[in-house]
Amino acid sequence: QQQVKQSPQSLIVQKGGISIINCAYENTAFDYFPWYQQFPGKGPALLIAIRPDVSEKKEGRFTISFNKSAKQFSLHIMDSQPGDSATYFCAAIASGTYKYIFGTGTRLKVLA
Amino acid sequence: DSGVTQTPKHLITATGQRVTLRCSPRSGDLSVYWYQQSLDQGLQFLIQYYNGEERAKGNILERFSAQQFPDLHSELNLSSLELGDSALYFCASSVGGTSNNEQFFGPGTRLTVL
Secondary structure, three states, rough: OOEEEOEEEEEEEEEEOOEEEEEEOOOOOOEEEEEEEEOOOOOOEEEEEEEEOEEEEEOOOEEEEEEOOEHHHHHHOOOOOOOHOOOEEEEEOOOOOOOEEEEEEEEEEEEE | OOEEEOOOOOOOEEEOEEEEEEEOOOOOOOOOEEEEEEEEEEEEEEEEEEOOEEEEEOOOOOOOOEEOOOOOOOOEOOOOHHHHHHHEEEEEEEEEOOOOOOEEEEEEEEEEEO
């Protein structure tokens, strides 16, 4: 019940295409859903985050879509660029109990 | 650069040994978090400290312990090391102690247990 299932494990997209990464959770206590971007040799960095009271949040080329009833959320990267090549992690946080659960990561490669 | 520093960058040791990983949070941040990242398990939350006090505990083994000092730097102690403890260990910091504060991650310490 504490898991966050992330898919796909790896993704190859052409430059200019749309990259989509999905996450699913079970515990309804989760109330904050951040996405992190990690480049090789670096620590993860917060990309964008959403709360379950909204269904979508957009920041530049990055959009989170959230489906509360299905307990799923996804990251969409529009107009994907080679510089977006990185590993992406979704996370689910339960504020009241300080639970921080991360997905297993998606390695994205954007071809030039 | 996130402003979070971790030392050492790499650490190679033998099974059964004990090591200490150090983290200095961003200036002004009161919370420190420790995470373990292994190839097969992704990022696992270990423990959080806020202003010197333990705030939350995750999947931290009994062989592992941590503390946050008055100057807010933190140390993660790993003892009786096993091969399976080989991983990247990340420290993160945030301004506040609530779980929805943005966390800033350091560059990590790569631990190899031989």
